[in-house]
Amino acid sequence: MIADYLEEVLNDAGYEVCGIAPDVETAITMGRACQPDLGIIDLRLPDGRLGTEVAAALCPGTRFGALYSTGNPDHPMLRDAMGVACLAKPYTPDVLVAALHLVWARMMGEAAPSTLPNGLRLLH
Known part of the structure; x- marks a missing residue:
């Protein structure tokens, strides 16, 4: 049910x-x-x-820009995981969309902004 809702949020965001x-x-x-560009x-x-x-x-x-979604953003498996960022649960739809925009920007070689969306942590 949550995944279906997130799909709707993402479709609405383009x-x-x-x-x-x-x-x-x-x-x-x-x-x-x-062959998606991004994945949650x-x-x-x-x-x-x-x-x-x-x-x-x-x-x-x-x-492929991987954004992990987790209730445990300090999980040891994330230390060396392939991917761009980790978003701590719970999060709002706006924060999810902002996090995906940032993951895409990082995939395009842009520097990380000085302020990240609430609950977002860059990997590596």
Whole structure:
């Protein structure tokens, strides 16, 4: 239900959503088929696996900006994770859209602004 709502928020903000994946394998398959520029990846997935597996499969050799969404932004797996940023839950739709804009800007080589959206942390 939350993913469906976020899809609506992103569509309203002008993003094209290629789909919602319930697990690592589906996310990787969908990512390889759609070749998205950006992805919002939950750190902990329902099957107990981590979204870092998705970014590790999709980031190398592509221009894919991974934004992790998590209730634990200090999770040790994020220290070396492929991706651009991590957004702490809970967040508002406006903060999510601002975070995606920033992830895109970083993918384009722009410097990070001096002030980040609330709950956003850049990786690496």
